[in-house]
Amino acid sequence: MLKNKSPLLLICLLSMFKLTTAFADTESTTQPSNTLETAQAFLWAAGSGDMEKLNALMSDDFVWHNEGDNQIPWIGNWETKETVLNTFLPRFGAGLKTTSWTTDYSFVNGDQAVFMGSMSAIATESGADTGKFSWAVRVHVENGKVKSWNWFEDSFAVSKAFHAKK
Numbered sequence: 001m002l003k004n005k006s007p008l009l010l011i012c013l014l015s016m017f018k019l020t021t022a023f024a025d026t027e028s029t030t031q032p033s034n035t036l037e038t039a040q041a042f043l044w045a046a047g048s049g050d051m052e053k054l055n056a057l058m059s060d061d062f063v064w065h066n067e068g069d070n071q072i073p074w075i076g077n078w079e080t081k082e083t084v085l086n087t088f089l090p091r092f093g094a095g096l097k098t099t100s101w102t103t104d105y106s107f108v109n110g111d112q113a114v115f116m117g118s119m120s121a122i123a124t125e126s127g128a129d130t131g132k133f134s135w136a137v138r139v140h141v142e143n144g145k146v147k148s149w150n151w152f153e154d155s156f157a158v159s160k161a162f163h164a165k166k
Helices: 002-048 051-057 081-095 155-163
Strands: 058-066 076-079 096-109 112-123 133-142 145-153
Touching (some): 002 051, 002 112, 051 081, 058 081, 076 081
Parallel strands (some): 058 145
Antiparallel strands (some): 058 076, 096 112, 112 133, 133 145
16 A cells, blocks of 8 residues: 555655745745845944944844953953943943954855954054954844854954053
8 A cells, every 4th residue: 555655655755845945945045135134234333333223233142252362351252232232342442443444255154144354453552553454253143133243353463452562
């Protein structure tokens, strides 16, 4: 009896595979577009200092992570939207003034977007220039909100400028 039903079973399985693939393709084409759009809006808001837009784009359990010298007051893991807006961003803004910025590359994979570029800045405490260095950020987007921002930069250049003597 199974032999008589095996072609029907095979057709059902192939149909399901085709349907599942169609849904997967739809999801993969819209998710990266939404991910990149949200991540770009967040990058623009962060760069322009638009705190209202940043607040609207962050998930409540947002995490901002900066790699580097933990003696610099804005380096490390900053958890929750309130902590980032009220503690991290004021410390960062008071400690480093960006003097040049480019975003050269962006790409997306599912709920992750990556941007890469170069920048330079002045450490306000020491007045030292970082010189031009590369940066990258990985942005995790869920449900139209940024869940995490993982920032990578030439932390040696930033640390050197931060600790320079006046």
